[in-house]
């Protein structure tokens with residue numbers, strides 16, 4: 001298990017977005033705004049799909065990392081905390097009863 005989470009990356013993105021560092025890709029995307037960031041997110045999504053269809057495992061890992069990074073940038077620019085998305089997923093899990101079934105199966 002990696003010692004790194006999406007929450008860690010979200011924190012880094014927030015720090016870099018307001019760093020004023022001219023070399024920061026994150027700061028550049030935040031300065032360009034939601035249209036450019038969302039466009040990049042779409043490009044990375046397409047590249048991820050292509051890697052998956054080709055069965056290129058290494059590219060799928062790399063493109064997925066690009067995708068998740070740009071997704072968090074879009075959330076950041078839009079002012080949506082990662083936690084809101086996780087709560088939405090958590091709500092869907094509890095509504096489906098899957099979490100309770102998984103917990104019972106490990107008892």
Ligand SMILES: N=c1c2ncn([C@@H]3O[C@H](COP(=O)(O)OP(=O)(O)OP(=O)(O)O)[C@@H](O)[C@H]3O)c2ncn1[C@@H]1O[C@H](COP(=O)(O)O)[C@@H](O)[C@H]1O
Nearest residue numbers: 009012013016017023024025026027040043065066069070
């Ligand atoms: N995870 C990432 C990450 N993934 C992808 N990218 C950048 O996303 C950019 C876009 O990728 P592309 O392949 O599309 O590059 P490109 O073709 O040059 O882009 P175009 O200008 O042509 O559209 C590249 O510059 C990548 O470096 C990332 N940039 C930053 N991070 C994380 O954010 C942190 C802060 O980065 P900076 O803001 O750059 O300091 C880093 O330490 C990383 O943890």
